[in-house]
Amino acid sequence: MKEHDTHVTRAWVLHPDIRFERDRRDADMALEEAVALAAALPNLDVAGATVVPLRDPHPGTLFGSGKIEELRARIEAEEIELVLVDGPVSPVQQRNLEKAWKVKLLDRTGLILEIFSDRAATREGVLQVEMAALSYQRTRLVRAWTHLERQRGGLGFVGGPGETQIEADRRAIDEQLVRLRRQLDRVVKTRELHRKARAKVPYPIVALVGYTNAGKSTLFNRLTGADVMAKDMLFATLDPTMRAVRLPTGIDVILSDTVGFISDLPTELVAAFRATLEEVIAADIILHVRDISHPNTAEQARDVDQILTSLGVNEDVPLLEVWNKTDRLDPESHDAMQARADRDEGVFAASALTGAGLDTLLRAVTDRLQGDSIEEDLRLGFDDGKRRSWLFGKGLVLDERQDDDGSLLRVRWSATDRARFQTL
Template identity: 75%
Template sequence: MREHAPTLTRAWVLHPDIKSDPARRDAKMALDEAVSLAQALPDLEVAGQEVVPLPRPHAGMLFGSGKIEELKQRIEAAEVDLVLVDGPVTPVQQRNLEKAWKVKLLDRTGLILEIFSDRAATREGVLQVEMAHLTYQRTRLVRAWTHLERQRGGLGFVGGPGETQIEADRRAIDEQLVRLRRQMEKVVRTRDLHRKARAKVPYPIIALVGYTNAGKSTLFNRLTGADVMAQDMLFATLDPTMRAVQLPTGADVILSDTVGFISDLPTELVAAFRATLEEVLEADVIVHVRDISHPETGAQAADVQAILDSLGVTEETPQVELWNKIDQLPEEALQAAQARAARDPGIFAVSALTGEGLDDFLEAVTAALGAERRREEVTLGFDEGRRRAWLFEKGLVEEEAQTEEGFRLTLNWSASDKARFETL
């Protein structure tokens, strides 16, 4: 029997270019990114795309009536099932546009949630996405259909007299969120145990962060030999992947590949993925991977830095910038990037794909990890044999003397060694 190909949903991508918004991005670049987002869903086919100039958004419809009619004709002609609006759409606007165009509509937040739902692989990732989806759906509950207007009596367990359907829907979502949070707490406790187990390993953690599609997974695969999904696709990695690896320099480290950041990341997802991104807070070195060939690389870098700041990453954690994809730069731009990297010790111009420039980067990271070691004295009681054994096992003890209180040890260790020791 011949297998039938899955039916693709035909989508039309719109980017509203709102002239009154002082923070608006380059419309062409924003539309390209929105199309890439749409293409990240395997069962979606982009049938058309366009920038829609707008002096300001219309409260009830987003677009003006003339533009809505014009778009309706194009949408019908293209036999589109779904319209993706690259920006925020209020519940009322969504309801009205769906009614006018007779298609399903998703705004930017809804689309990103769909992608995260499709990609989440670990139990934690799935739970986080479900929570984000429910939080988003809760804001979408509007009086859109007649059943929402019906008053419903009840027997107490379904809702009191006079409770509307919309209130019952909201209550059901809240109850589901409570259940998911309880499950999430168990997962977080398990993660905490894993983190404490890793803390006993004397390897520093290098966290790879960056805008989505910057090449983090390609770099991760090159350094570890791991088969992490690394495609030219937005949000290729959604769950942090950690591997113990010996760098070519001989340094043993744990590499952490994190979910890609993106501008206007839905607030529901920032909150839901905070636990995942907390891996970054544990890092000894943060490597910010940038697609230096992208026309908006500067804006992307600013978006990444804003999310790191919101997570509470401080200047105490060393950060380096990896200017990736130099193999895609024209000669003049390549020379400029390499010259800038030569002047700035915190920047490295590389290609994760070809390996060019990675040796210098790896040597610098290894040096940074080794440079933070310092000598300190610690006194342990006689009953702290396990902690004392751990210090000797990791080769951190230079001298030891027995005192009336216990053991006085002279240690040569790094900040990460100390942090791990304090969790014992």
């Protein structure tokens, strides 16, 4: 399902609504998100979507025989080629359902891997997706193998049908993973060098994070004028995009747009994309962009907070919430939301699309980064032209006098500017 394919695949989305599941999500909302996930793949036509209520998942087929037959008739009538199941499907379940329905089947992890594979743009992103896909395939090989062992009986000491091939496949995957890991280590080292070089550019990093489709890329584009893909589509951005930008308040920052977070992100991808989110860990300030018009905005915010915690983001890093997409609210809801934001100094109601509320947000970002400014005298030698031009470039110099030893400068700066000056 890559971009050069011309064939359009007809797909059907199923969300198994398991009655006694611990973290059970609202079924209709979950189905809507799953359809949006499917829509993120090119050359896919989502012909329909269904919530399937389930009391207990069947270990061999996920659904009961009556439901399988009912869905088979629907799939056949609609000429469906691909079924997307919004949840985990074991290798055995997948094989049995594909056989019963005569279609290809992808579970939630498989679908997200497909999207990541289609979207990854940087060398690191591509390598991480390949590793995640191989790890996913390997776990399924192991499960399929134990199933074969069970099927033929015995204790598993004697090689059985299929075992040799599966072992060979596992070895091939392990070897490929080792190769990819080596390549990734080289790429990560290069990125570390770039990051060190960027640390010498004395700009604070402002990282945009948020649930996928919250409007981060639209905000990034508005602030930078960059042409970053900002479609109404899940996972539109998969690699962090960095831009140096001068905010309307006059301060220079590096703005970082990151991959959208999502609930139930496959474990293979959480590990694979941790390095991609290192920019968030290095950030001086984090803007948590929320789609405040979404019915599940509170649950999405919790998912984002949990991922930030798992990344090890320092609690001392200031975090501001941007309640985005206020333009989608009706006037009454908009006023109520604005009143709530006004009461909380860490929350800003805004619209990246219209620009409403962004001036207030950017002033707050500037205040957090600069803190209380202080005036100070500095002496620089004649050979210290680089640091002198940096101070003037940042607009920090109030007065300058020169004598036989160099320059005496009066500066007004924040603690952040002072610390960055000392690294030059």
